[in-house]
Amino acid sequence: MSALRETPLADTHRRLGARMVEFAGFSMPVQYSSILDEHAAVRKSAGLFDVSHMGQIHLTGPGAVASAERLLTRPVGDMRPGRVRYALLCNEDGGVVDDVTIYRLSDDALFLCVNASNIEKDYRWVVRHARADAQVRDRSDETALIALQGPASAAVIEPLTPLALPRLRRYRCAQSEVAGVPALISRTGYTGADGFELYVDAARAVALFEALLEAGAPRGVRPAGLGARDTLRLEAALPLYGHELDDTTSPLEAGLDRFVALESDGFLGAEAIRRRRAAGHPRQLVGFELEERGIARTDYPIQHAGEPVGRVTSGGPSPTLGTSIGLGYVPPSLAGTGTRFEIAIRGRPVRARVVETPFVRTVDRARPDSSPRA
Amino acid sequence: MEEYEIPERLRYTREHEWARLEENRIIVGVTDYAQRELGDIVFVELPAAGTAVEAGEPFGVIESVKAVSDLYAPVTGEIVEVNSGLVERPEAVNEDCYGDGWLVAVGVESSDEYEALLDAEAYRQHLAETKR
Numbered sequence: 001m002s003a004l005r006e007t008p009l010a011d012t013h014r015r016l017g018a019r020m021v022e023f024a025g026f027s028m029p030v031q032y033s034s035i036l037d038e039h040a041a042v043r044k045s046a047g048l049f050d051v052s053h054m055g056q057i058h059l060t061g062p063g064a065v066a067s068a069e070r071l072l073t074r075p076v077g078d079m080r081p082g083r084v085r086y087a088l089l090c091n092e093d094g095g096v097v098d099d100v101t102i103y104r105l106s107d108d109a110l111f112l113c114v115n116a117s118n119i120e121k122d123y124r125w126v127v128r129h130a131r132a133d134a135q136v137r138d139r140s141d142e143t144a145l146i147a148l149q150g151p152a153s154a155a156v157i158e159p160l161t162p163l164a165l166p167r168l169r170r171y172r173c174a175q176s177e178v179a180g181v182p183a184l185i186s187r188t189g190y191t192g193a194d195g196f197e198l199y200v201d202a203a204r205a206v207a208l209f210e211a212l213l214e215a216g217a218p219r220g221v222r223p224a225g226l227g228a229r230d231t232l233r234l235e236a237a238l239p240l241y242g243h244e245l246d247d248t249t250s251p252l253e254a255g256l257d258r259f260v261a262l263e264s265d266g267f268l269g270a271e272a273i274r275r276r277r278a279a280g281h282p283r284q285l286v287g288f289e290l291e292e293r294g295i296a297r298t299d300y301p302i303q304h305a306g307e308p309v310g311r312v313t314s315g316g317p318s319p320t321l322g323t324s325i326g327l328g329y330v331p332p333s334l335a336g337t338g339t340r341f342e343i344a345i346r347g348r349p350v351r352a353r354v355v356e357t358p359f360v361r362t363v364d365r366a367r368p369d370s371s372p373r374a
Numbered sequence: 375m376e377e378y379e380i381p382e383r384l385r386y387t388r389e390h391e392w393a394r395l396e397e398n399r400i401i402v403g404v405t406d407y408a409q410r411e412l413g414d415i416v417f418v419e420l421p422a423a424g425t426a427v428e429a430g431e432p433f434g435v436i437e438s439v440k441a442v443s444d445l446y447a448p449v450t451g452e453i454v455e456v457n458s459g460l461v462e463r464p465e466a467v468n469e470d471c472y473g474d475g476w477l478v479a480v481g482v483e484s485s486d487e488y489e490a491l492l493d494a495e496a497y498r499q500h501l502a503e504t505k506r
Binding site: 019030031034035036227230231293294295297316317319346 | 413414416435437439461
């Protein structure tokens, strides 16, 4: 195995006593103190995350927007500079290459924020399908990404930036400064909470992270790791690539209909997605809650009337609800809210019930321009 | 190396369980090192009283937010008591792993297996090697 990559904040994580784990080839903080405490901080105050492992693929030039429209499941041409949109990159079979966030920077410049595990794959995919008059550049290494997530986020950043933060609505971004560090400030996140994602030059990441920690300390802001990021996104029922999504999954099976402009013919995979829908999907992603004690983990079988019918894709405790929740694929006939099935936990069937998602509602109510991920 | 609490009066396994002899039964729990490595404990699955357990074999499961780990029996015997308080408060394992966070009591006929477990000094050595 090759050596793990580090983010520009590796020394800061060590100084803060983080426990580091491997994730998508990176050494990343999984927790600093306690996943539950960090989760609670995001729900009540705010948590500060290093998500610099995520990738940024830039498209520039006269063909940038047309290339993006060919690649992505939603229109890009109607996005004004400063708009952010969640969408999928799909292959010709309608499977998901990656789920990404599109940032429209100007008339002829945009970038995709992509999952760390898919940076190389996405880059090759974008290069292969981009027009000749668009330049594609992977700027992941030179870019750090710091997320401040939770209800106190705006109050923490506001005194540190000249930007009129209250006017920056959800899924908008603006170039400005935070604590003297030039940053693209984006009102997005992956926790189901209000919050910001700050794209900065890798060399300035430590200064910004430490300034935010210090400014947030009086409000109970704490550094938060990938462990809390995962419990938070699960409560918000946001998909994680490699769990809910992969190269074979149609975005419609994953319930991402509102992020797919199905009437459009222009994007890769559109025809296959329509064809698969017309043929009837064999499975549908659902959220469930356990009705007995136990924790549903990834890949545990889902069974109904003693027969295997599907698999858990993500599961765990919901610290906010105090229940045990999960996501998984089942046949459409078992996908209705209130439907009961069992999760086989170490061979023992544990009763579960399909519930509405998100499990925890904070922001990101279903509106056309909101996103399940950023 | 981080300092872990390793009470002198207890015996230990290489899998980070502790054992304490009380007349003809052995109280079993997980060590301070184990609870810190696991992080927030959210679920503990233990066998019912009357279940036979075998030294070195898994007898239950402990789950943190992120991970599922097996619990290994330090001695062979029969479960005579289970810490039922952990059903409602699994976090007791984090808060007091050598006290309220105990897991099970195993009835034994002799103390031979118990005597053969690691003592505090040997466990400290084992930890030092594990952490290196």
